Amino acid sequence: MPETTITVTFAGCGDAFGSGGKFQACIHLRQASLAAPVLLDCGATSLTALRRCGLDPGEIGAVFVSHLHGDHFGGLPFLILDGQFSRRATPLVVAGPPGTGHRLTTAMECMFPGSSQVQRRFEVSVMELEPGRTAEVAGITTDAFQASHPSGAPALVLRLTVGGTVIAYTGDTAWTPAIGEASRQADLLIAEAYYWDKPVPHHLRYVDLLDHERDITARRVVLTHMSADMLARQQQAVHETARDGLVIVV
Numbered sequence: 032m033p034e035t036t037i038t039v040t041f042a043g044c045g046d047a048f049g050s051g052g053k054f055q056a057c058i059h060l061r062q063a064s065l066a067a068p069v070l071l072d073c074g075a076t077s078l079t080a081l082r083r084c085g086l087d088p089g090e091i092g093a094v095f096v097s098h099l100h101g102d103h104f105g106g107l108p109f110l111i112l113d114g115q116f117s118r119r120a121t122p123l124v125v126a127g128p129p130g131t132g133h134r135l136t137t138a139m140e141c142m143f144p145g146s147s148q149v150q151r152r153f154e155v156s157v158m159e160l161e162p163g164r165t166a167e168v169a170g171i172t173t174d175a176f177q178a179s180h181p182s183g184a185p186a187l188v189l190r191l192t193v194g195g196t197v198i199a200y201t202g203d204t205a206w207t208p209a210i211g212e213a214s215r216q217a218d219l220l221i222a223e224a225y226y227w228d229k230p231v232p233h234h235l236r237y238v239d240l241l242d243h244e245r246d247i248t249a250r251r252v253v254l255t256h257m258s259a260d261m262l263a264r265q266q267q268a269v270h271e272t273a274r275d276g277l278v279i280v281v
């Protein structure tokens with residue numbers, strides 16, 4: 032297998048509400064050139080989702096957070112505390128939209144009072160990604176684009192370049208041209224498909240992806256974050272659909 036290939040494990044591919052019995056967003060990326068695997072989003076159910084797949088939460092080097100909703104970042108307090116109790120020593124980077132540092136501290140204090148101030152053996156550092164900017168995070172070139180999804184802070188569409196392989200991720204968002212930009216010629220676009228065609232504000236429907244077919248130049252598209260309505264119709268989709276535990280190599 033070439034050095035540049037990325038193994039993508041959809042540990043969690045569900046929506047916020049457990050539709051279809053699926054775990055919340057938690058996508059695990061591993062590549063030979065990276066010092067440690069990373070996550071795209073870390074929903075509240077992520078520790079269970081990772082362990083189901085036989086993946087060690089303690090080896091995650093960085094978490095890329097698309098936006099600050101609980102089904103996308105609510106697993107971070109558990110991930111950090113798990114590292115503390117399992118005597119983790121390697122650093123963890125949390126890279127998310129502006130406001131991530133404050134919201135993470137607030138979430139930790141809400142769920143486990145005092146937990147944000149504890150001295151740990153490992154460093155947790157927060158990098159805030161400005162929409163329209165490029166940053167280097169844990170060996171990954173990260174382009175952040177502005178999504179259309181109110182969450183108390185800007186929401187991001189992400190484009191990660193890992194040793195020449197490009198993965199784009201919509202997070203949750205209404206259709207925006209940023210999706211086309213972020214996924215231009217990407218090896219993989221992981222796209223929300225919340226409903227097939229029911230109008231829901233601030234989210235992507237499958238018909239939005241079909242309507243903008245010409246804007247999507249990614250070589251492969253995998254659908255995630257599906258509601259019960261979308262799950263019932265997923266066989267009709269022309270794109271691949273994720274399921275918890277799905278592993279693909281790009």
Ligand SMILES: [Zn+2]
Binds near residue numbers: 100102103256
């Ligand atoms: Zn969501």
Ligand SMILES: [Zn+2]
Binds near residue numbers: 098203
């Ligand atoms: Zn959301």
